[in-house]
Amino acid sequence: MRRFEGRVAFVTGAAAGIGRATAVRLASEGASLHLIDLAEEGLAETARLCREQGAQVAHARCDVTREAEIRANVQACVERFGRLDVLCNIAGIILLQHFDRITVDQFRKVLEVNLVGTFMLCQAALPHLLATRGAIVNTSSTSALAGLPYGSAYGTSKGGVSALTRTLAVEFGKKGLRCNAVNPGSIKTAMSGQGIMPESPDMQLMARTMSLSKPQGPEVVAAVIAMLASDDGIHINGEEIRVDGGTLA
Ligand SMILES: NC(=O)c1ccc[n+]([C@@H]2O[C@H](COP(=O)([O-])OP(=O)(O)OC[C@H]3O[C@@H](n4cnc5c(N)ncnc54)[C@H](O)[C@@H]3O)[C@@H](O)[C@H]2O)c1
Secondary structure, eight states: OOTTTTOEEEEESTTSHHHHHHHHHHHHTTOEEEEEESOHHHHHHHHHHHHHTTOOEEEEEOOTTOHHHHHHHHHHHHHHHSOOOEEEEOOOOOOOOOTTTOOHHHHHHHHIIIIIHHHHHHHHHHHHHHHHTOEEEEEOOGGGTSOOTTOHHHHHHHHHHHHHHHHHHHHHGGGTOEEEEEEEOSBOSSTTSTTOOOSSOOHHHHGGGOOSSOOBOTHHHHHHHHHHHSGGGTTOOSOEEEESTTTTO
16 A cells, blocks of 8 residues: 555654654655654654655654744755645653642643644644645544543543544634544553553552553554545544554443
């Protein structure tokens, strides 16, 4: 399948996990790519993997909480490749903490990266995506759909991402822009690894988040992101798709 031949995709969080898997998937299907992340080493490795697929790739360190950096990168992408067809907002952070212990600064930080970052990317890319009748795919989470214990900040940020996704779908659908989201759960990446549990978690509560099947790698999410971003998803707008092995079925 070469669904992205002649198309240009901008991927955030591309240094690792779901972002890297998505970049490589889009590259394998013919996309040219502008990749951003905070982690320069991982980003360079993703760029190498994409070039191995034959893709044209630009990459830059960019913090999704900094509007000027975001705007400069979107501009650089359009200058280099001449267009922008697909925006994949994948950069994110998680913080699990008991509600009565999380600080306001921690709460704000999670919203700043996951929600405000997604908002700023969508806004900066909008005119270019309207010009190509392009597509946005945002990364929400199962925590936007059901309570995630200790996830007051994370779940709130992802609930915002889901609402933003539907808003843009409705506001710009008549102009040919599509905006959808994925809701991953139990995906094997650095984020879901050890060390994210708060002190003394109630494991009975955490069991609610367990997948019915064995955890999968980030490629399973990348495949759904690619479908939503491609013409296979042409009649899908304002939708979110769980990729969670049935956890919330
Ligand atoms: N892994 C899961 O089970 C799971 C479940 C639900 C949702 N998600 C979401 O999927 C997305 C990707 O997560 P992942 O599992 O691949 O995690 P990951 O930690 O492997 O990747 C996240 C990437 O985002 C980058 N990033 C973080 N803050 C940034 C910033 N301020 N500016 C630019 N880049 C930044 C990191 O450097 C990292 O490369 C996130 O939005 C996450 O919330 C993951």
